[in-house]
Amino acid sequence: MKPALPKGTRDFLPLQVARRKYIFNTIEKTFVKYGFLPIETPAMESLSTLTGKYGEEGDRLLFKILNNGDFLAGADSEALEARDSQKLIQSISKRGLRYDLTVPFARFVVMNQNEIQFPFKRYQIQPVWRADRPQKGRYQEFYQCDVDVIGSDSLMYEAELVSIYSEVFASLGIEVEIKINNRKLLFGIAECLGIEDKFVDMTVALDKLDKISEAQVVEELKGRGIEESITIEAISLIKSDNLKDFTEKFANSETGVKGVEELLKVMDYCKRIGIKDLIFDPSLARGLGYYTGCIFEVVLKKEKYHHISMGSLGGGGRYDDLTDIFGLNDMSGVGISFGAERIYDVLSELGLFPQDVEEMPSAIFLAMDDQSHEMAFDWTMKLRKIGISIDIYPEPAKFKKQMKYANARNFKFALIVGEQERNEGKVALKDLDTGNQELMDFEMLRRKLQK
RNA sequence: GAGGGUAUAGCUCAGUAGGUUAGAGCAUCAGAUUGUGGUUCUGAGGGCCGUCGGUUCGAAUCCGAUUAUCCUCCCCA
Known part of the structure; x- marks a missing residue:
């Protein structure tokens, strides 16, 4: 459909x-x-609370809610016969928005x-x-x-x-x-x-x-x-x-x-x-x-x-x-x-809305391989536990694809983890505006993201 | 309640005077490219052209109806 x-x-x-x-x-x-x-x-x-309070025009503009169940069973058969919608409403709708x-x-x-x-x-x-x-x-x-x-x-x-x-x-x-x-x-x-x-x-x-x-x-x-x-x-x-x-x-x-x-x-x-x-x-x-x-x-x-x-x-x-x-x-x-x-x-x-109305994490983890993804996932959860808002790409997909995603979502930083970083117990924090990259251990990263 | 516009791919829209197989951009997927995006290139999938009826040898295209939606007036926020 x-x-x-x-x-x-x-x-x-x-x-x-x-x-x-x-x-x-x-x-x-x-x-x-x-x-x-x-x-x-x-x-x-209740429709009775609403009707008659807003003038004739208002009554017409009220959304009526059809009664549940067999609403025709209780319908005013006379009004139904006469096709008088206005009159019928009372018997088939008792509530309105x-x-x-x-x-x-x-x-x-x-x-x-x-x-x-x-x-x-x-x-x-x-x-x-x-x-x-x-x-x-x-x-x-x-x-x-x-x-x-x-x-x-x-x-x-x-x-x-x-x-x-x-x-x-x-x-x-x-x-x-x-x-x-x-x-x-x-x-x-x-x-x-x-x-x-x-x-x-x-x-x-x-x-x-x-x-x-x-x-x-x-x-x-x-x-x-x-x-x-x-x-x-x-x-x-x-x-x-x-x-x-x-x-x-x-x-x-x-x-x-x-x-x-x-x-x-x-x-x-x-x-x-x-x-x-x-x-x-x-x-x-x-x-x-x-x-x-x-x-x-x-x-x-x-x-x-x-x-x-x-x-x-x-x-x-x-x-x-x-x-x-x-x-x-x-x-x-x-x-x-x-x-x-x-x-x-x-x-x-x-154009009077402030620039930063959208609340979102400043960084996202991107991993190169399965092992790195596990490490990134662990770090992500550790950071979230101490109240830092952070995101992670769900799988070590093609790197270009991950970068594209990070960019499209407007993250300030990408946290890149591959074999090299993992062996050192660090991640590369890449500034997506400047393109600059910096290796960081967990403690450095926490301080960087917390402010 | 009165009037006008629009309806074509997932999205935004082209589609010329009715004429073979209905297009583009974006998005998606795949590849060029086994670790670097916003700004590369190539390819692929994806459409009962809102619905019903009419005119015609032939309709996305013309006509009528219908439905949906947007807009203007009245009124409102």
């Missing part, structure tokens, strides 16, 4: 794995420094509330799955790196998370803008324009302003029943980057004022710790429905990387009612996520 991967999935070569680990490690190190603790949740969740890490986290918090201490600071780096149509930089299986704190409404945490963004991207060598806005401020705008019932439509459309023209936004909102004059007013409002302007406008919107206050507080925290790249952007909306307070998004610094087109490298925000649906109230939380796959693409395009 012909081997193939399901669409939107990838294999990773050793170098790619090493580079991905470098990203994950950089992110994780920062999370740990800020006092976040790791958790893991299963790849599968997780779509993000936030909803499983909410479930986790509710189920483990007696085991954890609030405010609970957790991070989670695991793959998620979406049955989306794949394209560049977008896959059906990809990793998310989430960091959330739940059980506190302190705005200090917003500042901590901004600081984490700032630190992680700085250590990766990428210059970014961290955009911040507040859903309450957006609601305030809707309120003073008298369209609070169309709040979601408004934000979704305004969010597209950097991609489509104002006229198109007006058009889109007209289709959703918002008058042109109101949309134009809304657009002019969010063009302002001065927070104080909003305070005046929000005379009739308590929520709007609250949003401005929250933003000022967070930005004040960030100023204290010297964060420069935080930018207030009132057009930032974020699609996900559960956000209620500050929202964030990270993008490449435009003036620096105008040649690279890449969506956001991360995003997040505050949510007040996430655990509510699972029966736990009064649990405000705030969290952000890193788009590791996109970060990978950016680092790779900019």
